[in-house]
Amino acid sequence: MTNEEQHNDFEALCAGYVLDALTDRENRQFEEMLRDATPEQIQLFEDMMEIRDELALASEPTSPSLEVEENIMAAITGENEKSQPDEPDLKAGSTNIIPIWAYQAAAAIFLIASLTFAYVTFDLSETVDFQQSQITELQSQLDRQEQLLTVLSGREVTLVNMNGLDPSPEGYGKIIWDPDQGEAVLQLANLPAPPQDKDYQLWLIKAGQNPISAGVFNFERPSTDLFFRVEQLNEEPSEESNTFAVTLEPKGGVPQPTGDMFLLGEQQ
Amino acid sequence: MILYWLVTFIAFAKHSDEEEEWMQRIQNGDTTAMKLLYNKYKNLLFGLIVSILKNREEAEDCLQEVFTQTWENADQFDASRGKVYTFLVTMARNKAIDRTRSRAFKDSEKEDHIINDFTLTLEGEFNNPHEEMEFAERAKIVRNALNQLSEKERKVLYVSYFNGMSQSEISDKLEIPLGTVKYRMRQGMIKLRDMLVPDDQK
Numbered sequence: 001m002t003n004e005e006q007h008n009d010f011e012a013l014c015a016g017y018v019l020d021a022l023t024d025r026e027n028r029q030f031e032e033m034l035r036d037a038t039p040e041q042i043q044l045f046e047d048m049m050e051i052r053d054e055l056a057l058a059s060e061p062t063s064p065s066l067e068v069e070e071n072i073m074a075a076i077t078g079e080n081e082k083s084q085p086d087e088p089d090l091k092a093g094s095t096n097i098i099p100i101w102a103y104q105a106a107a108a109i110f111l112i113a114s115l116t117f118a119y120v121t122f123d124l125s126e127t128v129d130f131q132q133s134q135i136t137e138l139q140s141q142l143d144r145q146e147q148l149l150t151v152l153s154g155r156e157v158t159l160v161n162m163n164g165l166d167p168s169p170e171g172y173g174k175i176i177w178d179p180d181q182g183e184a185v186l187q188l189a190n191l192p193a194p195p196q197d198k199d200y201q202l203w204l205i206k207a208g209q210n211p212i213s214a215g216v217f218n219f220e221r222p223s224t225d226l227f228f229r230v231e232q233l234n235e236e237p238s239e240e241s242n243t244f245a246v247t248l249e250p251k252g253g254v255p256q257p258t259g260d261m262f263l264l265g266e267q268q
Numbered sequence: 269m270i271l272y273w274l275v276t277f278i279a280f281a282k283h284s285d286e287e288e289e290w291m292q293r294i295q296n297g298d299t300t301a302m303k304l305l306y307n308k309y310k311n312l313l314f315g316l317i318v319s320i321l322k323n324r325e326e327a328e329d330c331l332q333e334v335f336t337q338t339w340e341n342a343d344q345f346d347a348s349r350g351k352v353y354t355f356l357v358t359m360a361r362n363k364a365i366d367r368t369r370s371r372a373f374k375d376s377e378k379e380d381h382i383i384n385d386f387t388l389t390l391e392g393e394f395n396n397p398h399e400e401m402e403f404a405e406r407a408k409i410v411r412n413a414l415n416q417l418s419e420k421e422r423k424v425l426y427v428s429y430f431n432g433m434s435q436s437e438i439s440d441k442l443e444i445p446l447g448t449v450k451y452r453m454r455q456g457m458i459k460l461r462d463m464l465v466p467d468d469q470k
Contacts, residue, residue: 012450015457019428021435047465048457054464055429056357057407058414059319061311068328069306076299076339143436182447231446
């Protein structure tokens, strides 16, 4: 990747990052880029953050009803009063006819009720959290499948099979490539999950050229149905030969392959 | 032009100091400072929240939540990490967008409504009597800059900012390829930077 391409990549991710519009992986990728960013890139990031905040000024200023201010002031004044320590009322104390045991009983009942309420609330909250995480997971699976179908629906797609090499001979993979759209689908099967500090990286090797990175991929459990959308394959195919390879690289990927090669396949 | 930016900067710095002082007083429980802050920001924040929620009643509830939380969490504001403006605008936007993601809001089928009439906020009047003077000048510049983007770039930025959508969600909603969304978002932000950030600050 040339310096200009890297800068364009930084700009594109930066715009998405400040608008909170990237995937988790892209967010991590950008945060890594930011760690090694040049002063100009850091300035760009700060400028874009400021511009994002200024987009609020594009909305039409509108006056809320007076009730809102009254409600806010009532809420914060009430809290203010609550936070003031109560001064003991000596006069009231001298004429108090309610026995001490009545206060103690009321306090005990209140404590038991509070504990029961806290337990029930905690239990419910756990159930809701669990169901929420299931919904999020299903939603992301659905999103992923829709994205894959978009690539598969391309007019001219090319299939490249990749075979497992020494580190994992039982592994295999496929690339379904749509050069017109610059996108592809990658299948990784029977590969071990990468260690925490590593990612798998996909490479396109065109005849007589250095390998071109097509993205990094990660998963937690080996499987035969791991599909990924490849968005960084905006390359013209070589007329002579196009080879795809998957290597294991340091987290976030590297400009040129350095690690073990797990899969290799050439376009027929 | 340089003189304009200088004057704007000095005016902004002065108001920024004043707002920081209000926040300090709020941290100490001063309700008068809270009133001052509310009256300065209520129209801007309410306009922002209405643009997101498209429902006045719910927007008022949200605005109330923003300011009561500002009062409760005033000690979390750190002037060295950002401006009062950023603190309030970020909180207002996040709270409004959180509400659009709630089940109850989705059930009321307002989501598509928001996407469809996003242009209303852009075409609003520039000389609005509800606009705080300090914000009015800057708002005019920001709106003019947005008007100079292509409609497609502006639409992607609007849907992202006012609907809190990710790039892939925008791609689905607007039925355009993801790569196009990324490109338009980048182009839009870069053009806004060129127009809104003075050259000597870049």
